[in-house]
Amino acid sequence: MSQPLPPFSCTFSPNVPELLRELNCTIALTTHQAGKLIFLSPNGPEQLMQLPRDFDLPMGLAVADRRLALATATEVVVLADASGLAPNYPPNPGKYDALYLPRAVYFTGPVDIHDLHWDQGGDLWAVNTRFSCLSKIDAHYSFRPVWSPSFVRELVPLDYCHLNGLAFRDGRPLYVSMLGASNEEEGWRKNIYKGGLLMDIETNEVILDGLSMPHSPRWIDGALYVLLSARxxxxxxxxxxxxxxxxxxxxxxxxxxxxxxxxxxVGLSRIRHRASIFRELQVAGGGETCGIEIVHLPTGRPVGQIRYRNSVEEIYDLQIIPDRLRPGILNHRTETHRSGWNTPDLDYWTAARPQ
Structure with a gap:
């Protein structure tokens, strides 16, 4: 009789661990369906290590400098890398080359934040889907609205267009993705398979429409890359x-x-066949695959893959943690992170005597 698989079991191409080592990075992904932020790191030349942490409906991720921001159901959590604490982390000394600890929590309320990005000035931008706007995370307010599509006439929590993605170009926010142009509650659902569009937020110009559920716009090497989720x-x-x-x-x-x-x-998610908006999707392969596909950008060829066998059904965001091969992370739900002190000149755990 076969044994049940352990949680978060996955398979991967033999070359993936070594590729991550060559790129000197770790993959961070969010799965709102499973309620996890997961780090995927190389563990020697042939294995991957997963580090899942619990968060409430995690969605957008932003990574910049030593910081990581995570959008959850009602909060934005900001963590910072306290690398000096990593070597003496009490439960696993010497295991991690970085250690992300909670540093701030912003209580936004249930605004359904999708993408997050830091700008060059240190402001944290959020795609505020419920209010159909771009916002900045602000210590004085639930959020500070910055921009809305020209067809959205009022700031109300009715998800008019399902604004979901934001791309920065040359250090400034410029392109957004959404599922439909509408000025009524969830009006984007009326043409969900062909109503998606991309907009330039500086000119309010629609630069491309008729798209099948666009997500995750990114400016890379002089071009805008976008995922057409429904295709x-x-x-x-x-x-x-x-x-x-x-x-x-x-x-x-x-x-x-x-x-x-x-x-x-590229993040791959299984289709929610029981959800009405997904029933008519005609994704090649049936939409039964969840994991990550690695594509060689100059040629467009797939060169590696990670496939989840259980636990993870959907992925929302992917980010790269550069120059770290074994980062750890502590969420703000437990007390462990409160036991470490980290300053520009000092790192020690409360159980240890300061050096």
Whole structure:
């Protein structure tokens, strides 16, 4: 009789651990369905290590400098890498080369934040889906509205257009993705498979429409890359000429896109067949695959994959933690993170005598 698989079991291409070592990075992913933020790191030349942490409906991730921000059901949690605490982390000394500890929690309320990004000035931008706007996370307010599509006439929590993605170009926020142009409650649902669009927030111009559930826009190497979730496609767009190229096709619902060197990391999710908006999706392969596909950017060829066998059904966001091969993370639900002191000049745990 076969034994049940342990939670979060996955398979992966033999080359993935070594590729992550060559790229000197760790993959961070969120799965709101499983309530986890997961780090995937190389564990020697042939194995991967997973580090899942509990959060309430985790969605968008932002990584910059030593910081990591995570959008949850009603909060944005900001963590920072206290690398000096990692070598003496009491439960596992010497295991991690970085250790992310909670540093701030912003109570936004249930605004359904999707993508998060830090700008060059240190402001944290949030795609505020319920209020159909871009916001900045603010210590004085639930959020500070910054921009809304021109067809949205009022700031109300009615999810008019399902605004979901934000791309920065040359250090400034510029392109957004949404599922439909509407000024009524959840009006985007009326044409969900062909109503998606991309907009330039500086000009309020629609740069591409008729899209199948666009997500995860990213400006990479002089072009805008977008995932068409309902088609399982990765496309590349030249905003000037409006030329669109299909770079890759995947056997699943795609959402979550990250870049490191010459490689793209694409999140694959299984289709929720019981949900009404997913019943008519015609994704090649049936939409039964969940995991990560690694694509060689110059050629568009798939070069590696990670596939979840259980526990994880959907992925929302992917980010890369650069220059770290074994980062650890502590959430703010337990007391462990309160036992460490980290300053510019001092790192020690309360059980240890300061050096």
């Amino acid at each position: 399982g496609q990765l496309i590349r767009l030249d905003p000037g000429t409006k030329q669109v190229d299909v770079i890759a096709q995947f056997p699943s619902f795609v959402r979550g896109l990250a870049n490191r060197g010459d490689y793209l990391f």
